Amino acid sequence: MASTTKIMTAIIALENSDLDEEVLISQRAANMGGSVMGLKKDTKVKMIDLLHGLLICSGNDAAVAIAEHVGGSVENFCKMMNEKALELGAYSTNFSNPHGLDEENHYTTAYDLAKITRYALRNHIFNDIVKKTEFYFDGRTLKTTNEMLTTYEGADGVKTGYTGLAGRCLVTSATRDGKRFISVVLYCDTKNLRTSSSQKILDYSFQEYEKVFLLEKGRIMGSVSVERSRNLDEVLVAAAEDLKAILKHNEKDKLYTRVSLPEKVMAPVRRGTILGTVSVFKGDEIIAETSLITLDGAQKMRFSDYLVFVLKNWIYISR
Numbered sequence: 001m002a003s004t005t006k007i008m009t010a011i012i013a014l015e016n017s018d019l020d021e022e023v024l025i026s027q028r029a030a031n032m033g034g035s036v037m038g039l040k041k042d043t044k045v046k047m048i049d050l051l052h053g054l055l056i057c058s059g060n061d062a063a064v065a066i067a068e069h070v071g072g073s074v075e076n077f078c079k080m081m082n083e084k085a086l087e088l089g090a091y092s093t094n095f096s097n098p099h100g101l102d103e104e105n106h107y108t109t110a111y112d113l114a115k116i117t118r119y120a121l122r123n124h125i126f127n128d129i130v131k132k133t134e135f136y137f138d139g140r141t142l143k144t145t146n147e148m149l150t151t152y153e154g155a156d157g158v159k160t161g162y163t164g165l166a167g168r169c170l171v172t173s174a175t176r177d178g179k180r181f182i183s184v185v186l187y188c189d190t191k192n193l194r195t196s197s198s199q200k201i202l203d204y205s206f207q208e209y210e211k212v213f214l215l216e217k218g219r220i221m222g223s224v225s226v227e228r229s230r231n232l233d234e235v236l237v238a239a240a241e242d243l244k245a246i247l248k249h250n251e252k253d254k255l256y257t258r259v260s261l262p263e264k265v266m267a268p269v270r271r272g273t274i275l276g277t278v279s280v281f282k283g284d285e286i287i288a289e290t291s292l293i294t295l296d297g298a299q300k301m302r303f304s305d306y307l308v309f310v311l312k313n314w315i316y317i318s319r
Helices: 002-016 047-055 060-071 074-087 110-121 126-128 191-208 303-318
Strands: 021-022 044-046 136-137 140-144 155-163 167-177 178-189 209-215 220-227 234-239 242-247 255-260 265-268 273-282 285-294
Touching: 002 047, 002 060, 002 074, 002 110, 002 126, 002 140, 002 167, 021 047, 021 060, 021 178, 044 047, 047 060, 047 126, 047 136, 060 074, 074 126, 074 136, 110 155, 110 167, 110 178, 126 155, 167 191, 178 209, 191 209, 191 265, 209 273, 220 273, 220 285, 242 285
Parallel strands: 220 265
Antiparallel strands: 021 044, 136 140, 155 167, 167 178, 209 242, 220 234, 234 285, 255 273, 273 285
């Protein structure tokens, strides 16, 4: 995976540090070879600058500095990376370092990298950094290593990589007309091959897939009976948010919806309470899902209401 590793490094840093934190640069970080941002021993650099150096010019020195600061050690930071990978469902991935240089037991798959990248792009700081073509640091302008940013329409991230064992690697995101796709290419022999392969994947995606509106927020999806309520026998439930998906052309006809709700609930029930879910399936796969929330509030019976309720039922049964 080479320096595409740094996508996960950035995730761990963003979720476990403040951007204004000052990081003391160690000898180990300053001595890193390969692609670097030029960090100097015993200087202090803000985390936000290290993230720019990590993701834009692919600084191996930034990766080590981040790992030592956030994890206490490179080794502990890698444990954090692997725990996050499992959390994201990247089960065929293992990190042995934060920079991506060749090392035993350091591996991934294109599918896992796509999962990790999709998660990373939900962070607006990460999203903002990976679309930049350069940044200014310590009197120098550092350029992006991502050739797609200047050669492919709509390209807006994310990370390159290269080592002798991993070959030329490239994770790219591109957005057009509200549709965003991620492509991952690994083990390419040349830079031109990784670029052309990425372009072909994204071209195919934009041509063959469309953004489809599945369900609007607020649409009523059913009702649930309410027991011991003084004002309602049932509450209506509706979709909590819009559901959209990227699908192949004409694929919408193959979808079906499944609503999951309890038969009944006990009062009180507040307006906006989550009572279930609505899921949209393509085959056996859930492609979109949202909560079902109540549109009304059901008040709990007072003792006097409950006593009248019991007496009425007792009289009815006695008859």
